[in-house]
Amino acid sequence: MCLLFGNDAWVLTMIDNHKKQKPQKPIGQASRHFIWQRVTGLANIPLVVFFIASLLIHRGADHATIIAYFGHPLIALIMLVFILSALWHMRLGMENVIDDYIHHKAFHKFAYLLNLIFTLFVAVVCILALVKLTLT
Amino acid sequence: MAHDRQAKQTAHIMDASQRPLSPHIQIYRWTLTMALSILHRATGLALYAGTLLFVAWLVAVALGETHYVRAQMLAHSWYGVVILLLYVWALFHHMCGGIRHFIWDMGYGFKLRHVEWLAWFSVFMPFVLTACVCYLAMMRGS
Numbered sequence: 001m002c003l004l005f006g007n008d009a010w011v012l013t014m015i016d017n018h019k020k021q022k023p024q025k026p027i028g029q030a031s032r033h034f035i036w037q038r039v040t041g042l043a044n045i046p047l048v049v050f051f052i053a054s055l056l057i058h059r060g061a062d063h064a065t066i067i068a069y070f071g072h073p074l075i076a077l078i079m080l081v082f083i084l085s086a087l088w089h090m091r092l093g094m095e096n097v098i099d100d101y102i103h104h105k106a107f108h109k110f111a112y113l114l115n116l117i118f119t120l121f122v123a124v125v126c127i128l129a130l131v132k133l134t135l136t
Numbered sequence: 137m138a139h140d141r142q143a144k145q146t147a148h149i150m151d152a153s154q155r156p157l158s159p160h161i162q163i164y165r166w167t168l169t170m171a172l173s174i175l176h177r178a179t180g181l182a183l184y185a186g187t188l189l190f191v192a193w194l195v196a197v198a199l200g201e202t203h204y205v206r207a208q209m210l211a212h213s214w215y216g217v218v219i220l221l222l223y224v225w226a227l228f229h230h231m232c233g234g235i236r237h238f239i240w241d242m243g244y245g246f247k248l249r250h251v252e253w254l255a256w257f258s259v260f261m262p263f264v265l266t267a268c269v270c271y272l273a274m275m276r277g278s
Contacts, residue, residue, distance in 0.1 A: 038241060041234045048227060056272045063201040070197065090187065093180050122187050129191075129198035136198075 033092060040089035047082035071133045083126045091119040168255045176233035179226040186223050221266060228265040232258035 027035075054075070058066055069075060098111045164170065196207035210216045236254045239245045245254055 038238065042238065045231060045235075048231065052224070052227075052269060056269065059273055063197070063204045066197055066204065087187070090180075090184050094184060097177065097181065122191055125191050126194055129194040132198040 033095070037089065037092045037096075040085045040092070043081075043085045044089055047078070047085060050078060051082055067133060067136060070130075071136065073134060076130050076134045079130055080127065083123065083130070087119050087123050087126075091115055168259070169251060172233065172255055172258060176230060176237075179230040179233070182226045183223075183230060186226070189219070189223065221270065224269050225262050225266045228262035229258070232261045 054069065058069060061069075070079065094115045095112065098108060098115065102108045102111050193207055193211075196203040211220060236245075236258050239254065245251065
């Protein structure tokens with residue numbers, strides 16, 4: 001046995017570790033990233049279809065019609081969900097790209113920060129525009 | 137003797153300048169799945185930048201009629217139409233790629249036959265969907 005497997009202490013520690021890991025481990029950063037990327041991506045499918053359909057229906061419409069449509073509380077709410085989901089997905093995707101190509105720690109952090117700032121900027125401008133649409 | 141030779145070999149490998157390089161992108165034969173993987177990322181990056189166009193349109197609508205009319209004029213110019221078509225195509229391409237990845241994430245479609253089928257699906261589907269949008273836009277147009 002000893003010749004075949006050597007010192008089998010490592011097997012025992014592995015089993016021990018496995019037992020120790022049995023209780024529910026909290027989901028890590030990477031798993032959360034993965035899951036939210038999928039969730040937002042899946043949500044984006046109907047939301048994008050909704051938005052493109054909205055634009056197609058109102059093609060060539062005048063300003064008042066567009067305002068009346070996108071200013072409707074329900075439509076504005078769907079647009080809000082669309083914007084948040086799409087921007088979140090966009091930010092997560094860009095984080096993957098940054099992880100792949102920027103290895104220098106400081107630049108990596110800086111790129112993450114720029115990514116966050118861009119996302120927040122777009123989100124704030126979109127939400128302000130939506131609020132104005134709803135109120136007019 | 138053997139030990140000596142091994143030491144020599146190790147020293148050779150340790151020398152960073154002579155270390156064998158792993159095959160990089162220019163070595164590989166291009167495959168469809170590989171090209172699609174790159175395109176998925178490229179369209180993702182394009183859509184990232186494209187949000188600025190979306191924001192610009194939304195702000196133009198919110199700002200009032202003059203800005204909205206100007207935005208519509210830009211969208212109806214020939215370069216506006218080209219950009220919009222590319223935008224829609226990139227959107228659908230990324231969407232189909234995402235669906236493909238989602239099928240893989242669920243644990244299906246790993247047979248080579250299925251991989252190829254899914255790849256061709258995400259090559260053609262974006263064009264079909266973009267053509268549909270184009271047709272609907274022209275049909276309802278003034």
